[in-house]
Amino acid sequence: MKNIRFEFDCQREVPFYGHLCNQYLLNDQYDVTIGQTGNNYFIEAKGEQPALEQLADAIAEDFLISSWLIKPNISLIESPIGNNKLLQHTPLLQEYCQHCQPHFGDNQAKYFGQLDYVCPCCQAEKRLNKQHQALGLLELKLLVDDLESKGYVDLPTLDGKQAIQLSYKPNNAMGASERQKLVICNPNNLNAHFVVSDQQILALSSIEKPLICSRAIDNHPRLTEPLYSLCFANSRLLMVICELLRQRGVDWIYINHTDNPQLALVNAQWIPLKETGHNNTTLSYQSDKAPLHDDAHLGQYDVHWVKDHIEVSALSLANSKNTEVAPVQEQHEAATCALHAANLGVKKAKNCAVLYLSNSNKSRIVTMDSKQKLELFFEFPTLPDNGYDIVHQIDSSPQKNLFDKFKLKYPEDYLALLELKLSGPTNNIQSLWAIAAIILGATTADRNISSNKVQLNDFVIASAMRHKGSNAPRVDFPLTRGEAFRSLNWCKTLGSIISFRLAEDGNIEKLAFGMHDSLADFICNWIEHLDQNISIKSVVLAGSTFSNELLGKRISLRLGKNFALNPNLQMDLEGLNIAVGSLFLKQRRH
Structure with missing residues (x-):
């Protein structure tokens, strides 16, 4: 008899992992204990080799890859530390998993197009909107016919959500402010159109179904933009429509709006460009020190200090087309906010710097010395706009x-x-x-x-x-050297x-x-120069400019040789982190 622990160490909460742990606990077939420490999920079992191997196979099949998974691990243990209590997790949002997708999403399957297909694993049918549940395969085929004849189609809208439009042509309304988005209808042909790494393919296929940035292959006959935002279908409705399109030889199609989180790779970890929050979702962050303000409202975030932690309620972004943090009173302090937010879990933050590169707020390098004194070292200049x-x-x-x-x-x-x-x-x-x-x-x-x-x-x-x-x-x-700080x-x-x-x-x-x-x-070189003056131990990386993954990679490669890098895996690059950090600003400027 052996005691085994299956662990899934994640950089942030993965609600589906909590749900799966509970499923295993409730399944009479297995005698297990479960637990969660921070964002580390585990299942423990005692048994003979064949039974444990069977359990390992089941877990390997059920625990879909998450963008937040740092690494899975199986280890022999002396005694279990878990128990028989169900884990608490935030509500699931995903609409399908690998168990139900082949049944409703494959055109050869018996239940193809049945959006309310009952899944014993993810139980997504309980979360489906009534407007989508009522749609049958015939209506979905008519939607695709409509798309074929007009070149675009609006999908049935959900209450309070922005309408989703699929089209064969680029969305002109988006062009000037953000990249064109594409939903992939035929994942098997992804490499025939785009230059994607293994890490990007894993992310696209993950539970979160994120948007990632990629370029088309050289000399592609139709994809002429320099870069695109790609995603896989994140709803049952879109999954079936993509399968119907794939049958008609369509590999990808333009999509004007998605709820998929936009991720960027910073220091080899995926981080949301902006935490997209959903209605009635409250995020919680432990803090070792009390902030200087009890409340803040920034963009679509309401932030509150409650005893020993910070609670954030995010308003739904469904009606917001803005991909950057909204300009706020504290926007000139955004770099300092990012520094404070990244240091939340650090007992006495000191000897650190923030490299905050933003497309919407002032790009700055701010340092904090051994006495926690903040100093602005660099600010990007304002360039002429014509x-x-x-x-x-x-x-x-x-x-x-x-x-x-x-x-x-x-x-x-x-x-x-x-x-x-x-x-x-x-x-x-x-x-x-x-x-x-x-x-x-x-x-x-x-x-x-x-x-x-x-x-x-x-x-x-x-x-x-x-x-x-x-x-x-x-x-x-x-x-260039100014009186107060340096610029370029x-x-x-x-x-x-x-x-x-x-x-x-x-x-x-x-x-x-x-x-x-x-x-x-x-x-x-600038940060190494600062290091000689105030002895920098760690550098926070933040700001929406890090959506340029190549720049982020070059910076991480160079900086990472001499400094610990902190891309704030708990939050995002620009949005939530600024809102949370604003609680620690010494003054409010109006």
Whole structure:
């Protein structure tokens, strides 16, 4: 007889794992104890080898991969620490699992298209909306016929939720502010269209069904955007429609809106860009120290201090199209909020820094010394929002001679730069990359690239992703010294990019990679310089710019050699973490 423990160590709560542990406890077939310590779920059993092997097979089949799973583990134990009490978990949201999906989602199956199919494992039929339960296969086929004839179709809407539209053409309303989203109808053909890593495929298939960023394969006949947000169907309705489309030879289709969490890979861990919260969901975070304010309301988050923990209720994002944290009174303090939020579980936070790179708030490096004194070291400059002012500033800088050569050699790109208009805010890397994209010839080399900020920024990222080596030009990111803090001499950075373009015109991919690699290198040098002054032990990584996974990877590789990195796995990159951290701000500025 042996005692065995099956463990699932996760970076945050996985409600389905709690549900499964309870299922095993309630199943007469197994004699087990269960438990949960923090976000570590476990099932313990005592028995002979064959019975334990049978249990191991069942667990392996039931415990679907989660994006939050750090690692599963099986170990021999002396005695169990679990018990016979059911685990408490937040309500499940998923609408299917690997047990029911083959029955209602496979066109060869007996119950194909039966959205209210009863699943003994995930019990999703109990959570299905009545509007969806009432739909039969015939109605779903008519929806797909409608899509075929019109080129788009609106799915039946749910109360209080934003309508979901599927279409064969890109959604023009989204283009300027966010990437096009695609739902994959035929996962078997994913690699025929997109460049995806094993880690990305696992994430797409996970319980959470997230949105992840990917680029299409080179020279794809129809996918012409630099980058896309991809997801798999996250509802029974969408799953059946995708299967009907797959039968008609459709591998992917545009989707205007999804509830799938948008994840980014930071320091080799998946983190939500923004915690999307659902109605009536309360998140709880332990805190060793009392905050300076009892309540805060930021964006769609209500935050409250209750005895020894912080409670967050997130309003549903269904009616919000905004993917970034809403501008708030404390937005200029967002970096400091991110630092406080990441240090929640640290008894006496000190000797740390936050690298906060944001597309919506001020990108900053803020440090905290051994006496917990905060100091602003770096703030990203506000760039001109139009080509005329950008050109004027470069012409008035020491980069003028270089720029004159650029105008002569690339007159079309110069004209494109003059016509550039950047949507605000412009004090971020996304805006700098957009200007650089024009200098790299984005709009003249690729006729599909328009001059909006998201596409131009994505052009630089996608070009850098194509680079096949680790050697690249060293682009200059020099600091300017102000009275209170340092900033970036962006004219000199653009001059550096221009000089490499003039010298090696044919290698845009190498130069785009060099921009990412060099910026990561400069940031690490700045933090190493700070380390000499205040002895930095850890660096918090936060902000929506980390949705640029290549930049995040280069930064993590360099910084991780000398510092402990804290990407705040409990929260998100920008949203919830700012709301929670705002409770610790020393003052409110109105």
